[in-house]
Amino acid sequence: MRDSLRRLLRPPRPEPLPAPHLGFGAWTDLRGEVLGVCHPQWRGVRTAAHAFGDPVAETADAGAHAEEIVAGAAASGVGTLVVHGFPPGAGRLLRTARDGGMATRVTVHSSMAQHVAEAGEAAMMDEVVELAREGVVDRIGFVKAGLAEVFSALGLPAMHTPNRAPQMPVIHPFDPGPDGPHFGVFGDNYWRKNVGTQLGAVTLLGGTAHVMIRPPARYMAAMTVREHGEMDRESFLSVQAAMDLNLYATLSECHPMGPLESFLSGVPALLSRTSDLFRSDRGLWETVTMDSPDDPTLVAGAARRLLDEGEDVVTRARAWIAAADAEARERWAQFLS
DSSP states (O other), X not given: OOGGGSOOSSOOOOSSOOOOEETTSSGGGOOSSEEEEEOTTOHHHHHHHHXXXXXXXXXXXXXXXXXHHHHHHHHTTOOXXXXXXXXXXXXXXXXXXXXXXXXXXXXXXXXXXXHHHOHHHHHHHHHHHHHHHHTSOSEEEESSTTHHHHHHHTTOOXXXXXXXXXXXXXXXXXXXXXXXXXXXXXXXXXXXXXXXXXXXXXXXXXXXXXXXXXXXXXXXXXXXXXXXXXXXXXXXXXXXXXXXXXXXXXXXXXXXXXXXXXXXXXXOEEEESSSOTTTTSHHHHHHHEESOTTOHHHHHHXXXXXXXXXXXXXXXXXXXXXXXXXXXXXXXXXXXX
């Protein structure tokens, strides 16, 4: 997995550090009482941060720009700062915001499986807990269902804050080529994204797999795989929308945005049962999710069944996404209140 897209225990500091990117243009353009902050290269977290509808400042090192962000936000009337995904330096930013009299919130986009397996995620979660116990962080939002209950039991101010539906731009057509059917396997080459198993499933299906970066295993060179490289969001959505099916049968997940983007662009997506997406609709859940994502034959079988559903499953999924988004909007308002 590329280092820019994951949390490192000691993240590199490029010189000179780029200034924060302001989604609203300039500090003088900022309107509203809430400001979100996220990392510009953490794709899912970034998409989720913007989906809540609040102005967002993007920075790869929140600590290096803490004073600038807080001063600009305060001058524009912001009363609440929300840090999404806890980018490097977020602790310093939150302390600066608290010292400036702002309310503070943090959303966590990782699972307890990651807290055990990944040193960077463990260090992040420990820092968030410490900040909450010190009173620097007012409330912690957990994107993954089930975590808020655990951390509440530990005496922390925790809430479940599921992601809202992603904001979708105009998608420009992409031609995937003749060697179909075409399957998107767009996870990073990292243990929990399960890319290798899903490429095995595409091989059994006799299709072409589209990936960002090919896995390093040499034997996979014999598979029919098209590599696209790292793409900006608009290019990625264009490629994803040209697939027959997108595979997100991962080993651990929180509230993945990719499958939502896929359904909203008109393409079905196959998920593993590692998040609560679609769980409240039993029939839809059984159609678009699967058990045992580490078995390529089972992934292939579930993919075949989903392809047979046709356009109806996309219509049903979109209806579920709209209803879930309304609930997520209400939860977000409670989280900020």
